[in-house]
Amino acid sequence: MNGDNGTSTQAPQMRALLFTDLCDSLILVERIGDAAAAELFQQHDRLVLTLQQQWNGRLIDRSDGLFLLFERAIDGLGFALEYQRELKRLSKQQNLELRARSGLHVGEVLTWENSAEAVKAGAKSLEVEGLAKPMAARLMMLARPGQILLSAVAESLTHRATSALGERAERLVWKSHGRWRFKGIPTTQEVYEVGEIGSAPLRTPRGSAKARRDIPLWRQPAALAAEALVLASLAVGGWLLLRPAPAIAFAERDWVVLGDVRNLTGEPLLDDSLDQAFRISLGQSKHVNVLSDIKVRETLAMMRQPGEAILDRRTAIEVAMRDGARAVIMPSVLEINGKLRVTVEVIDPANGNAVYSHSADGRGMESVLTSADQVVAALRDDLGEAMKDISRDSVPLPKVATSSIDALHAYAKGLAALYSQDFDSALMFFKQAAAVDPGFAFAYIGMMRIRHGQGDLEEALRLYDIAYGLRDRLTPRERLYLQAWGAQFGGAAMPAVAEQWRMMTELYPDDPAGHMNYSSALYGMGKYDAALVAARPLLLPQNPHRAFAQNYIGRIHLAVADAGQAQRMFKEAAALDQGASDVWLALSLAAAKDYEASEAIFAHRTLRGPGEQIERSSSLVDQGRFGEASALIERAKAECVDVADVCRVLDVIALHQQRLSGNPTPRTSYATILDVSLKKAEQQDAASRRESALFILATAYQTVRAGHSGTVRARAGVLKALTQKDDEPRARQLWALVQSALEIEVGQPQNALKLLEPFVNGDELYQVHVMLHDAYEALEDEAGQKQERDWLERQRGRAYAEELSSYVLQSLNLDDARRLQNSATQGAAVP
Template sequence: MNAVERVARDNAPAERGGPQLRTLLLTDLVDSTALVERLGDTAAAELFRAHDRLVLGLQQHWRGRLIDRSDGMLLLFERPIDGLGFALDYTRGLLELGAPHNVELKARAGLHVGEVLTWRNSDDAVRVGAKPVEVEGLAKPMAGRLMTTALPGQILISAVAEPLAHRAARELGERGQHLLWKSHGRWRFKGVPEAQQIFEVGEPGVAPLRTPPNTNKAWRDIPLWRRPAALATEVALLAVIALGGWFIARPQPAIAFNERDWVVLADLRNLTDQPLLDDSLEQAFRISLEQSRHVNVLSDLKTRDTLARMQRAPGTELDRAIASEIAIRDGARAVILPTVAEVGGRVRVSAEVIDPNSQTTVYAEYADGKGAVSALASIDEVTAALREKLGEALAAVEQDSAPLPQVSTENLDALRAYALGQKAYGQAQMDKALRFYQRATQLDPQFALAWLGQMRVQFSEQNAPAAVPALRQAQALREHLAPREAMYLDAWAAEFDAPSKALGKWQELASLYPDYWPALGNTANALAWQSKFEDALPFALRSTALQNELSAISHDLVGRIHLGMEQYSLAAEAFDQALRMQFFSSARRRAGVEAAQRHFVPAQRMMSEINQDRYAYLERISMAIDQARWSEARSASQAALRETDAEDSFFARALLMPAATADWLSGNESRAKDSARAAAAGALSFLAADYDADAIDDAGLALSAALFSQRLGDSSLTQEVLAKLGEHDEVMEFPSLVELAAVVRAERARIAGHPAEALKILEPLVTGHERYQTRVALLEAYAATGQLSSVLEQVRWLQQHRGLAYIEQGCGQCLQALNVADSNLATLRAAEILAANGRTRDALRELKSFDRFWPVETLPTYLRVRRSAVIAASN
């Protein structure tokens, strides 16, 4: 390479040619020099090393690129929310770093979005002290002016970055709902020709929330009429003008409403003499507003839940004051107060948009019609006008909206029955809700939403055969649903008819309606089922928002995801939050977090406090096996089977697998085989029925039973299961079943003496999302082909993924007990294979670890024999 080429290379853009739109964050550590003088060189050096570790961790978490640093830092981010997340965590992290040294560490921060140009310096320049990457552009001094203007501990953000960060604040989880946003008005910056609006954002108790002082480089842009010299003259004049102007034209208030902000729908004020309109028109308002992708409506269930937390009676009217208090508690930006009245012989439908902080009316719209039947068209007219005033584009209002009579019903009696069904459903009165939904479809058989309601109730009650006819009726009337509900219906239809396609449907719905909790929760669940935990986490976190009436369940889902990723402290935190919100199913999973880390004392204490969760049998059996308490594992499994003996539920079938695992490890191989065969037979029997609501789980249970039986030397079940499942093509397209079936076939090949063929099947399954038993099968296939390093790699993986062993989804966690057992047996297997390869010292070290997990005196005979063989081979 000649000199010209080298210069061209060294000065090429760092990423791609031309300016790039980036988020810039500039920070400055306040009084860093004085800090060294106060602490001394040694203590200050230790503090700055801790500071560097903090910055590195935050860089990795928020995907920031550090460009320059001294007392301050310049970082680039792809998105404003990432830069804001870094700044918030950095501000709080500094306070925590300074506390042990009795100093208050604070930084100034400025956040801006703009075009920058980046290029790499030459290697020679870097060697003599230049930065590896240079960043230039007008955005850089703008961020610098914001930073220098900020007070200590203050994060100032430009008008360009503020709306982008504000809209995405939900991605920060619950704390994003509590951030404080404050405008500090228009400012002039030296060297910047135009005045700039600046904002402050921060956490309560941390952010200063004070207007910065003027400096010679930054000063507030105060209009002439507000300057002191003019104020005296203006006061008298303004008093006269204001008095007259008040009577001429009252100023219209405003509300800072952003896209996807929340509103509370207050109870309808019915000023007519027609009680029929009470529930029906209130529900119509909700249906009409929920068609918006700009305005989010707090669910009736959530508002009633908040009402209960306010210690108000269940039937308390949601008037202006009560609805405003709910809005403040739940982070809603506005209240909508609907009214219906008779004015001049006509029916007037009106709605006010209310600022919950002041309870003043910000906007009001109305529409008149003739007779009660006109009310639905009037509601459409009123809500469309309100949506526009709240910032929604007219084109979006027209595109995302269908007339109420089309997407609900023209029959007000049917609409009232549906509204009462919705209230009953929100109160978990499923029988009552079902009756109202059925009454609605009797009054109007074309009422698609009421059919959808029936399906939802039946499915909630685990009565899938009854849910299918309602689903089919709703599908036949799909054109009578609003776009969101139509997509919701499509996703549920896929769950029933094409499970492998359901995830795509839920993801599509979540992308178009990013605050629609059913879409977020079902997307996260489906991804977690496939062990795609990193992909699932953002959806699950978004569904923990304050406005979600089922946020407790979402916190539990977040905990399960973190447990599957072996992020134990985060999993514990999420489960604890779910428990605080009284989602008690999290208790057994919280105990699983401790057990996965072998903290059995607290795990057992937690399990002892669980009384009425029968699903806790899964953890009781697994934890007993994990501690080599075989009789306890058998007792728990037999108690579970006795409790479900009279049921034909899937859970009763699934319990046969942990029971079989407990029997096998206790030395009763015959009974273990019988239980596995019974599990497979039950699963296949239900799959052969006209409709099996648990088809995915039953197929997984049958495959799990075949895999377990192979380990016990019974391969006859394998062919039967694979043949029967071959009759269910749609079910067997589900990704986790494709993988599990491949593992069963691979094990069959290995047992038949074809380990290379087994590896060809298994190795493509290792995607980072593979199932626990895939790795177990890989271990044995590598052992059979003499690939020692690959064997040990699988052993370490199994030892390190105990969180996954405890939480892996599929077949009702029927493989949990076997997974947990394999996390310990992998250590014994490592000892056996190392001894067979002459690495006796390593073999004995592995055996010593195994003895800590399962002491020799607890081992059944066949495991003692295997252990003794390792010792014999190592002597």
């Protein structure tokens, strides 16, 4: 850039970037003259400086416009709104028309300070680079005069935080301008406008060579479509004249309700088998989505119908009306003259009329799978898909899934058990499906999901390998799903894993699995704002796991210090999952220091499993009830059955809570855990080793904090190697924590500060600020201590919500939060 890079942050930071442009500034100068323009621009500069201070912005660059950086997106929006208002006021004073266009985006950037010599020579004091920068600039260039445009990320983060704008929030109006393609930006971006009622243009931006709307060909100007129309008319003109218009005009990504099979053969094996055959066949369509069985049963419950109620024509129509589905699909099977006839009707829920009907005949039980494929292919043509798309995306059901009706029957039973969280029964049924048809890839994926959820990564990997070998017998969607799991099992760094899941969200935006796993990967890296944006589609009413999604999103809100929104999410989730989210509701209340309400929930809640016991013990530590916390963890250890290495997590937490209770922790206890874990990690696959590395480094950090630094120093070489095997940001951060704790112990707190400062970018672990505080305390820097104490107090939610190796640091986080707040209170009380 300028030949002097100065000091780089090295790590990307999540920031809000605002570009503004004063429209027609050159014409203005010509009109009023240089002297008047100079005076006007001086007033403008004073206005900008005032707004910078008000909204905590940093001015990076300016000419006719501004480039500012903000830590919070809502501050960037507040600046833009106030800037527009003040320009209007200045216009009235000067009897001029002053209007600006603005673009706001949130993304990762790299920043570095230029040296004093470079600044003196004319360089900016701070340099900012990253893909987020041209994105924000493109938004500004797209905007009309007086218009504020936002990216989808910025819109999500500002919309949920408008309370920070005070009364002005009530006067805001928001509008989506659809998806746009920007030059230099690889994917389409949704563009939003925000402004005050009566002031915002609320008009579609004008496109340019660098930005154009992403619209179908048939909606583009007629001149562009004319050539294609002339060529196509000769080939398809006659067909268009003869083919009737669709009775239901389906749009891409519409939802349909699949009713229960009307089985007139007397063969019960066909009930759920044919239902599953239709789901798999329709699942190959990118045009429509089938409402899941879980979501249908949830809607039936709201209709005061039993969950096992038959989804007949009338009931299915009501479900479709409630859930916004475009059509109802009613399959049936009967025997005619020795043949099995599979029939499907498509019903318009608006009037209850059947608008399409297709049938296919075959001999024998196995024929129903081929017949189901035939009627689905005809149905997909009716739904509006081009035949070339159907032939490209579809594989016959016997080839893509199984040719065995018995295997499909067992698989359907397994899915039903999985949705009911009866994992033992689900495993049994999936195993039976694989035993009947060893080439049934779906069955192995079902088993893999369960084993991974139970923490048995080695068995999950074995099942993945089998499914991967059978990937030709998967639909395109399931192949992409398996590919993303492959990155995770292959030990790829979490950023690469996240990118695989992001790809799935782009290609299949209505599949909650992609959004959940993409957001979870971001959450695991501490990228909470990005995780919240990625998780937003999980709140769609069609998501069958909406209660789980609300619980998860509540934890993200807790991690970003939005306790009120977190509590709302947990309450809504608890109403759907029979109180399973009550523990997190209690933790969010404890994070807000409403201990009485938190304890009231725990008083009526039986803890389920070691996870809830860990979380409950942390809330007790938060209140200084160390003896109760320690006793709870000891009981959890006694009951622990180690499938996901959770027992060793309990061992580490138990040692910490023993120390809090006044019982000395023997050095050999930490040493034993470290040695056993290190030895085990040497024999693990890449994915398991990555998880073990995080646990081992977190344990090493707690070992130093417990006063056993010699144990860690003796193993420093092998511990450091853990951070070098895998490119994991969290592993590097944990190793920096270990090193900083050791530096403070030997009286070198300034070295600790240097180790930790590169990680302070919004994604950092709670313990980073604990160590920064302790380093400032060793340096007797009271201002630094207060800064870190204030951060730690604001981020109490993160102390609870931070997910790392089954919350192995949660108890320590809450102990430090209590300790430092108590020390601040005692210090303030000293005369």
